[in-house]
Amino acid sequence: MKVPFTIETHLASKTSRNCVVPVGDSxxxxxxxxxxxxxxxxxxxxxxxxxxxxxLGDNRQHDLINPNSHFEDWDSxxxxxxxxxxxxxxxxxxxxxxIQQNLGPDFPPLFPDTEFSNLTDFPAYAAAPVVSPWNVxxxxxxxxxxxxxxxxxxxxxxxxxxxxRLNERLSSPVGKPIQRAAFYFKEALQxxxxxxxxxxxxxxxxxxxxKAHKMFPALSPIPLFSSFTANQAVLEAxxxxxxxxxxxFEIGFGGQWASFMKEIAESHKxxxxxxxxxxxxxVSEEHEVESNLVRDNLxxxxxxxxxxxxxxxxxxxxxxxxxxKAIKLIDGEKVAVVLSPSIFRQIGTGFLNxxxxxxxxxxxHVDMEGQFGHTTTSFRQAVITxxxxxxxxxxxxxxxxxxxxxxxxxxxxxxxxILYPKIIQGIEGICRNGTTARExxxxxxxxxxxxxxFAEFQAECLLRKFEVTGxxxxxxxxxxxxxxxxxxxxxxxxxxx
Numbered sequence: 001m002k003v004p005f006t007i008e009t010h011l012a013s014k015t016s017r018n019c020v021v022p023v024g025d026s027x028x029x030x031x032x033x034x035x036x037x038x039x040x041x042x043x044x045x046x047x048x049x050x051x052x053x054x055x056l057g058d059n060r061q062h063d064l065i066n067p068n069s070h071f072e073d074w075d076s077x078x079x080x081x082x083x084x085x086x087x088x089x090x091x092x093x094x095x096x097x098x099i100q101q102n103l104g105p106d107f108p109p110l111f112p113d114t115e116f117s118n119l120t121d122f123p124a125y126a127a128a129p130v131v132s133p134w135n136v137x138x139x140x141x142x143x144x145x146x147x148x149x150x151x152x153x154x155x156x157x158x159x160x161x162x163x164x165r166l167n168e169r170l171s172s173p174v175g176k177p178i179q180r181a182a183f184y185f186k187e188a189l190q191x192x193x194x195x196x197x198x199x200x201x202x203x204x205x206x207x208x209x210x211k212a213h214k215m216f217p218a219l220s221p222i223p224l225f226s227s228f229t230a231n232q233a234v235l236e237a238x239x240x241x242x243x244x245x246x247x248x249f250e251i252g253f254g255g256q257w258a259s260f261m262k263e264i265a266e267s268h269k270x271x272x273x274x275x276x277x278x279x280x281x282x283v284s285e286e287h288e289v290e291s292n293l294v295r296d297n298l299x300x301x302x303x304x305x306x307x308x309x310x311x312x313x314x315x316x317x318x319x320x321x322x323x324x325k326a327i328k329l330i331d332g333e334k335v336a337v338v339l340s341p342s343i344f345r346q347i348g349t350g351f352l353n354x355x356x357x358x359x360x361x362x363x364x365h366v367d368m369e370g371q372f373g374h375t376t377t378s379f380r381q382a383v384i385t386x387x388x389x390x391x392x393x394x395x396x397x398x399x400x401x402x403x404x405x406x407x408x409x410x411x412x413x414x415x416x417x418i419l420y421p422k423i424i425q426g427i428e429g430i431c432r433n434g435t436t437a438r439e440x441x442x443x444x445x446x447x448x449x450x451x452x453x454f455a456e457f458q459a460e461c462l463l464r465k466f467e468v469t470g471x472x473x474x475x476x477x478x479x480x481x482x483x484x485x486x487x488x489x490x491x492x493x494x495x496x497x
Contacts, residue, residue, distance in 0.1 A: 140166075140169060140170055140178070140179050140182040140183075141178060141181075141182050141384075141387055143162060143165060143166055143169070144166060144182050144185060144186055144383070144387070145380060145383065145384060146162050147159060147162040147163060147166060147186070147189070148189070148379060148380050148383050149380060150162055151189070151193075151379070152379050152380060163190065166186045167186075167190075170182060170183040170186050173412065173415060173416070177391045177392070177394035177395040177398065178387070178391040180391075180394055180415065181387045181390040181391040181394060182387060184390065184415065184419065184420045184423050185383060185386065185387055185390075185423060185427070187420070188420065188423045188424045188427050189427060191424060192424065192427060192428060201287075201289075201290075205417070206289060206290060206293075208413060208416075208417055209253075209417040209418070210253060210293075211413065212410070212413045212414050212416070212417040212418050213252065213253050213255065213417075213418065214255075215410045215413070215414065216414050216418065218402075218403065218410075219397055219400055219401050219402075219403065219407055219410060219411065219414065220396060220397045220400045220466075221400065221462050221463055221465070221466050221471060221482070222368065222393070222396070222397075222482065222489055222490060224462055225459055225462060225473075225482045225490060225492075226256075226366050226368050226490055226492065227255065227256035227259065228259065228458060228459070228462065229366075229455055229458075229459055229480055229492040230256065230338060230364045230366050230492055231256060231259060231260045231263065232452070232454070232455045232458060233362060233364050233449070233451075233455065233492065233494040234246070234260065234336040234338075234362055234364060235260070235263055236362075236452060236455075237334075237336060237361045237362030237449075237494065237496070238334040238336065238361055238362075239334075239361075240267060241333075241334040241361075242268060242271065242273070242275045242276065243275065243276040243278075243330075243332055243333045243334065244264065244275070244276070244277050244278070244333060244334050244336065245277075245278045245279075245280070245329070245330065245333040245334065245335045245336070246260075246277070246278070246279045246280070246335075246336050246337075246338060247279075247280045247282070247324075247327060247335065247336070247337045247338070247358070247360075248279060248280070248281045248282070248338045249281075249282050249337075249338060249339050249340060249342070249343040250338070250339075250340040250342055250343070250366075251279070251281040251283065251294060253290065253293070253294055253297075254279075254281075254294040254297065254298050257277075257279060257298060258297075258298065258301050260277075261277055261298075261301065261302055261305055261307055261309070262305065264277060264307065265305040265306065265307055274306050274307055274308055275307055275308070276307070276308040276309075276310075276333075277302065277307055277308070277309050277310075278309075278310045278311070278312075278330070278333065279298075279310070279311040279312070280311075280312050280314060280327045280328070281294075281311065281312070281313050281314065282314045282315075282316055282319045282343070283313050283314070283315070283316065284315075284316050285315045285316070285317065288313075291313045294311070295311050295313075298311060299311070312327075312328065314326050314327060316346060316347065319347070319351070320346075320347045320351075323351050323354040323357075324351070324354050324355070324357050324358050325357075327358065329358060334361045335358050335359060335360045335361060336360060336361060336362050336363075336364065337355065337358075337360045337362070337363045337364065338364045338366065339363065339364065339365045339366070339437070340365070340366050340367065340368075340369075341367055341369050341372075341429075341437065342425060344437065344440065345425065345426075345428070345429030349435060349437075349440035349443075349444075352440055352441065352443075352444035352446075353444055355444060355446070355497075356445075356497065360496070360497075361496065362449065362494050362495070362496050363441065363446055363494070363495040363496065364492065364493070364494050364495075365437050365441065365492070365493050365494075365495065366490070366491075366492050367437060367490060367491050367492075368489070368490040369389070369422065369426060369490075370385070370389040370488060370489065370490070372385060372386045372389055372390075372426045379430050382430040383427070383430075386423065386426055386427070388487075389487075389489075390419060390423060392484055392485070392487045392489065393419065393484075393489055394411075394415065394419070395484070395485075396470065396471070396484035396485075396489060397411055397414065398411065399468050399470055399484075400466050400468045400471070402466070402467070402468075438493070441493075441495050445497060446495035446496065446497060447495060447496065447497070448477075448478030448479070448493055448494065448495055449478070449494040449495060449496055450478060451475050451478070451479065451480045451492075451494070455480065456473060456475055456480060459473040459480060459482070460473050463482075470484055470485050471483065471484055472484075478493055479491045479492060479493035480492050480493075
């Protein structure tokens, strides 16, 4: 299979790094999913940055996938994904990755039963491992924070010393969750300081990212919590409407809308005319490849459900200039808006003042980042908060792992292809937006909607399916949050005028 961009070529251009990163299916250096433009990497370097990280030279230019070239190797890696184009194929249906115990609602899979289902063969379940004490590995965090202090004070000589020590001691993402979190933050800081040009993911990285997203719900209730609580808030707000328009600012690979369409189809299966679902997704321009996959997958799933479906992808630059004028509106549709912290990092919160122009029935905010980097003006404190948050998240994934030894490879993939890119995005957004999402939504004239008892019941049933103590669902201040050992990992809130 031809791969336009491989991790081997990427690592070859980073010879200044003393980082041991396995290749192939293990840990790549490239990043994840679409949600931000790495402005820090494109900005002029400070004196500290110039002396701390050497120039990359011409080697940082790689062969990129050109979404408009129809991919010379499209057929080969689409076959690896299972996304071939034969219309008459019978699509194999794999079981949902969530552990089924007939408790409460029957949760559909996060990814629909189309060709994405062929990506993974799930191994047999085994007992979950014992989670190690929280404070193991804190010495690495202390060194990381001293490096951050050097960054803030432009103490480049001390920064070089600290970075060399960190590269030696944190050479790979192994050890306890706190140690692995420190490693990824060190890598993210070094990656951003290198001022490398934004790199589009190649075919191999896209395949691995999809696999990681597909497997995440098998190891943790967190992705299902965010998807199903948001979907439930939208379903309650549209109140049985046949024609729905969702404006999504973090569509990812679109798995959450598969379960939403399934609910819509079920509620209108006796109707004379099929229901209609339109999605307007605001995405970064460099992720057009993933957008094509999302369109193909959701279109196929909607066809199987007999739903009229349309999806538009709005480049984030267009939205930044035109706001909601960039989105096509149709009379008679119920509009739902889904927000996440990433859009606020990229373009701020001013666009919220334009929400009345589309008259949304509900505005849903899903924060699965613990407000990392949004509530402090201190770079140092933001990194400390971020390390604590991601260490807790990694710890919770370990505890919920019911795949035994087989699950550790998948945990590594999830950390590499999902969590590490989010850490990069979080670091670049530190101190960029001093207001919280709640403050911004309130300032825009929106009011929180109370979380329904059924939504809370559904979330509690979801946690019971994982048979691990430590997770808790809490309704607080108009939002519903998921906790791990007393630390919040994510929250969903619904708003309207």
